[in-house]
Amino acid sequence: MKYILGVIIALFLVIPSSAYSQQSGQGKTNQPAPAKVEQPTPTLAAAKEEQPAFFTKINGDCLIRPKNGPQAGKWVRVANPGQKIYSGDDILVRTGDVEVELYSETTVKLQAECMVTYFQSRENIRPLAFIRPDYPTTKIKVTKGTIFAKVSPFEISKHFVVFDTPSGVAGVRGTKFSLSVSDDGQLSITTEDGKVMVADPSGNFTVDIGAGVQAILKKNPDGSFSIQSPVGQAVAYSPNTTFKIGQGGKLDLDLDESGTTKATVPEGSTGSVNVQIGNIQANLSSGQGVNLGSEGGGTTVESVGSGTVFTTVDGKNVVSMDNGEKVLVKVDQNGTSIEGQSGTPSVTGSDGQPRDLQSGEKIKVDNNNQVNIEGPPCTPSVSPYKTCP
Numbered sequence: 135m136k137y138i139l140g141v142i143i144a145l146f147l148v149i150p151s152s153a154y155s156q157q158s159g160q161g162k163t164n165q166p167a168p169a170k171v172e173q174p175t176p177t178l179a180a181a182k183e184e185q186p187a188f189f190t191k192i193n194g195d196c197l198i199r200p201k202n203g204p205q206a207g208k209w210v211r212v213a214n215p216g217q218k219i220y221s222g223d224d225i226l227v228r229t230g231d232v233e234v235e236l237y238s239e240t241t242v243k244l245q246a247e248c249m250v251t252y253f254q255s256r257e258n259i260r261p262l263a264f265i266r267p268d269y270p271t272t273k274i275k276v277t278k279g280t281i282f283a284k285v286s287p288f289e290i291s292k293h294f295v296v297f298d299t300p301s302g303v304a305g306v307r308g309t310k311f312s313l314s315v316s317d318d319g320q321l322s323i324t325t326e327d328g329k330v331m332v333a334d335p336s337g338n339f340t341v342d343i344g345a346g347v348q349a350i351l352k353k354n355p356d357g358s359f360s361i362q363s364p365v366g367q368a369v370a371y372s373p374n375t376t377f378k379i380g381q382g383g384k385l386d387l388d389l390d391e392s393g394t395t396k397a398t399v400p401e402g403s404t405g406s407v408n409v410q411i412g413n414i415q416a417n418l419s420s421g422q423g424v425n426l427g428s429e430g431g432g433t434t435v436e437s438v439g440s441g442t443v444f445t446t447v448d449g450k451n452v453v454s455m456d457n458g459e460k461v462l463v464k465v466d467q468n469g470t471s472i473e474g475q476s477g478t479p480s481v482t483g484s485d486g487q488p489r490d491l492q493s494g495e496k497i498k499v500d501n502n503n504q505v506n507i508e509g510p511p512c513t514p515s516v517s518p519y520k521t522c523p
Contacts (some may be wrong), residue, residue: 185254185270186218187236194230194246198223221254227279236272237293239286248279273298280314301353302332324348334359338389342369358388363405372397374433375426378408398423398438411435412465413499414452414472416444432464434475446503453497454488455479469500481507
């Protein structure tokens with residue numbers, strides 16, 4: 135009896151010990167391999183993780199106003215490089231200049247009388263076409279002053295930077311440029327390398343400022359958006375048209391409640407503005423403009439001011455319009471077509487003389503810049519070009 139009792143006690147002690155040894159690592163061959171944990175790609179949540187910037191050079195009198203912490207809301211002098219800057223902190227450079235590293239190989243130099251706010255998230259960032267929500271974005275809100283920026287290419291940094299100003303939001307992905315905001319909110323950008331894209335405050339228009347170009351942008355009291363190009367050529371985009379603002383040119387853009395883009399070259403502008411729709415174009419100078427709307431799958435074009443002449447890209451006259459006259463322009467894979475809508479737009483006859491565009495006629499410009507006319511009346515005596523279907 136004692137022998138049987140001893141065997142039972144021995145079994146009781148051995149079995150738990152064996153099970154425990156498997157759990158603690160012995161007998162691993164019977165256990166499934168742990169699942170591999172995939173590392174997530176950068177997301178908006180990752181972008182919101184705090185990645186502070188920091189001062190790298192202090193060459194003047196600079197103050198910082200922290201958003202959080204024991205000195206929140208108080209202006210504090212920045213004494214030494216290395217001090218961190220957190221999202222929501224304000225910076226004011228009173229004299230001299232300071233340099234800030236936003237992230238690897240991306241720096242901004244703030245000049246005297248410059249005031250900015252640093253944000254490390256996409257909150258309250260007005261949209262730009264190329265900004266993606268699944269990557270980190272740094273926003274610098276510029277109240278006034280001048281900034282020199284060097285931004286690492288996105289392909290290396292996987293990081294976006296935007297500069298939010300009263301007259302537009304500038305987005306960069308690998309650029310050297312300077313940016314200045316005047317006391318009245320006017321924005322001036324000069325691009326040294328790469329390209330800067332700016333969206334107007336309403337988000338209706340964008341402007342590309344390439345290398346060697348200076349552009350001055352301003353939100354006007356009436357809500358319109360002004361673009362000047364003192365050096366080089368800036369390119370602006372409305373919902374349906376491209377505008378090339380030549381050196382010395384100025385363009386005012388506005389979008390009304392009906393969706394019509396009103397583009398006007400102000401009196402006194404010394405440069406021209408090229409308007410391009412499909413493969414036809416017009417050069418606007420001082421006092422000229424166009425109103426551009428959407429209708430029937432095309433773009434309505436109304437001449438404003440002293441008249442508008444559209445040509446092919448190689449200079450052949452297509453159609454001329456006086457103030458208030460309107461045409462409908464449609465673009466497809468075969469080229470561009472133009473038909474009259476109001477007034478009496480004119481074309482040039484085969485004899486070199488102008489004539490009115492007749493009701494039902496349609497001008498077509500193919501992809502080889504050949505101009506033909508279709509629709510009644512279409513006879514050699516009135517056709518503006520040799521080909522008359």
